Amino acid sequence: MNKVVHYGLLGTFLIFGTGCATGNAGGEPGALESYNRAVFNFNYQFDKYVLKPVAEGYRAVTSQAVRNRVSSVIANLKEPISAGNLLLQGEPVDSMASVGRFALNSTLGLAGMFDVAEGFGLPQKKTDFNETLAKWCVPSGPFIVLPFLGPSSPRALTGMVVDYAFDPVFWATYNDANVRAKVNYSYAAIKAVSMREAALDLLDDLERNSVDFYATMRSAYIQNQSKLRCWKDADSNEATYDFDFGIEDEDEIFDEMEAE
Amino acid sequence: MKKNVLALFAGMLMMVSGIAKAEINDEAALKFVRDVTNDGIENIINANISQKEKDERFAKLFNEALDLDFIGQFVLGRNWRTATPEQRKEFIQVYRQLNISTWSKRFDEFKGKNFEFKGTTASNSKGQAFVNSEVPMDQGAPAKVVWRVREKNEKFKIVDIIIENVSLAITARNEYTAFIKNNPGGVDALIANLKTKI
Numbered sequence: 164m165n166k167v168v169h170y171g172l173l174g175t176f177l178i179f180g181t182g183c184a185t186g187n188a189g190g191e192p193g194a195l196e197s198y199n200r201a202v203f204n205f206n207y208q209f210d211k212y213v214l215k216p217v218a219e220g221y222r223a224v225t226s227q228a229v230r231n232r233v234s235s236v237i238a239n240l241k242e243p244i245s246a247g248n249l250l251l252q253g254e255p256v257d258s259m260a261s262v263g264r265f266a267l268n269s270t271l272g273l274a275g276m277f278d279v280a281e282g283f284g285l286p287q288k289k290t291d292f293n294e295t296l297a298k299w300c301v302p303s304g305p306f307i308v309l310p311f312l313g314p315s316s317p318r319a320l321t322g323m324v325v326d327y328a329f330d331p332v333f334w335a336t337y338n339d340a341n342v343r344a345k346v347n348y349s350y351a352a353i354k355a356v357s358m359r360e361a362a363l364d365l366l367d368d369l370e371r372n373s374v375d376f377y378a379t380m381r382s383a384y385i386q387n388q389s390k391l392r393c394w395k396d397a398d399s400n401e402a403t404y405d406f407d408f409g410i411e412d413e414d415e416i417f418d419e420m421e422a423e
Numbered sequence: 424m425k426k427n428v429l430a431l432f433a434g435m436l437m438m439v440s441g442i443a444k445a446e447i448n449d450e451a452a453l454k455f456v457r458d459v460t461n462d463g464i465e466n467i468i469n470a471n472i473s474q475k476e477k478d479e480r481f482a483k484l485f486n487e488a489l490d491l492d493f494i495g496q497f498v499l500g501r502n503w504r505t506a507t508p509e510q511r512k513e514f515i516q517v518y519r520q521l522n523i524s525t526w527s528k529r530f531d532e533f534k535g536k537n538f539e540f541k542g543t544t545a546s547n548s549k550g551q552a553f554v555n556s557e558v559p560m561d562q563g564a565p566a567k568v569v570w571r572v573r574e575k576n577e578k579f580k581i582v583d584i585i586i587e588n589v590s591l592a593i594t595a596r597n598e599y600t601a602f603i604k605n606n607p608g609g610v611d612a613l614i615a616n617l618k619t620k621i
């Protein structure tokens with residue numbers, strides 16, 4: 164086990180390079196920014212003409228109760244991903260709880276439509292391999308926008324790929340290439356539409372109020388990721404959003420933040 | 424000599440601990456945020472009054488509870504320094520209106536929701552603290568909402584709201600800095616653009 168962890172760590176460090184820029188919300192190299200903005204615009208158009216209309220249609224023909232059942236089924240199918248990663252994060256008890264949740268919700272919860280496990284005192288504890296890598300102190304690397312998939316980082320992308328190893332949908336369809344493609348694409352599409360529907364109001368609002376939507380999304384993504392901490396800092400009480408917020412010596416602060 | 428070094432060391436320690444100690448009453452800060460959110464939920468969001476009345480009450484509560492002069496100055500970043508007094512004033516004014524109109528439209532999302540307070544966290548900034556709260560959601564884990572509170576002249580003001588680790592002040596600052604950098608019109612262009620959003 165230890166060996167696996169070590170090789171895994173070594174591999175990721177080799178991929179990212181240890182000296183790679185940490186994700187702060189400050190400046191961004193010009194070339195990377197140009198690329199990111201281009202992909203962001205592509206995704207924006209794709210969203211505007213394809214994903215968002217579909218999500219709006221989905222909202223129009225379903226009730227909130229139905230949509231809640233759909234998102235519960237998806238959440239349940241992701242439970243093994245959490246279970247596996249909780250183990251990798253050194254949380255065997257939570258990992259077992261997650262396995263228990265999957266067993267209970269898949270059966271008594273009618274294929275995950277209802278979260279009955281929470282009633283049995285097993286609350287959801289969602290996690291993934293990106294969070295595992297963060298806990299292993301792997302830096303996120305620079306902010307990158309992926310075609311179709313949106314805001315990400317080398318660490319998050321690695322996490323996404325590795326999480327397939329825990330995905331029950333992937334394994335259930337593994338033996339039949341034909342079924343595998345159909346099921347996995349449909350599953351990905353349902354996940355995308357369900358997630359997009361849940362974010363309709365929030366993203367509309369963000370976009371309406373934003374003077375630079377890319378800058379807003381980038382800042383929010385990086386800040387949100389910074390809540391994932393290395394195990395060594397897990398007990399640190401320091402808030403990641405605690406920047407120097409005093410006005411008396413404003414010049415100094417602004418110079419400092421620009422330099423970041 | 425040794426004694427002197429020790430004394431110096433002790434003195435430094437005292438100074439450091441004196442600085443590190445947040446000069447803010449944590450309990451009072453938490454009570455302040457709780458009162459503000461209760462007021463907002465009971466007397467505005469859940470109140471049986473017209474939308475117009477709600478908007479008016481909200482604007483009043485917003486202006487009393489948040490220190491927009493302080494936040495506005497922060498979000499403009501280094502551009503604050505080069506801005507003229509008129510630009511500063513106009514920016515704060517527009518930023519205030521934008522925030523009020525944005526939140527007013529979202530009352531419905533907060534219907535039936537309530538904040539569960541989870542103590543406070545110290546800040547490195549003088550006279551400031553973070554008040555931690557959670558909002559239970561219909562599905563999944565509760566949303567984490569943190570309120571940054573500043574105490575000045577024995578009065579509390581909210582200077583930032585952090586939702587799921589995303590600070591509204593930092594986000595706005597990054598956004599506005601990027602906009603000004605890419606626009607020859609600078610702060611005036613920003614103000615004009617924000618005006619179209621109110």
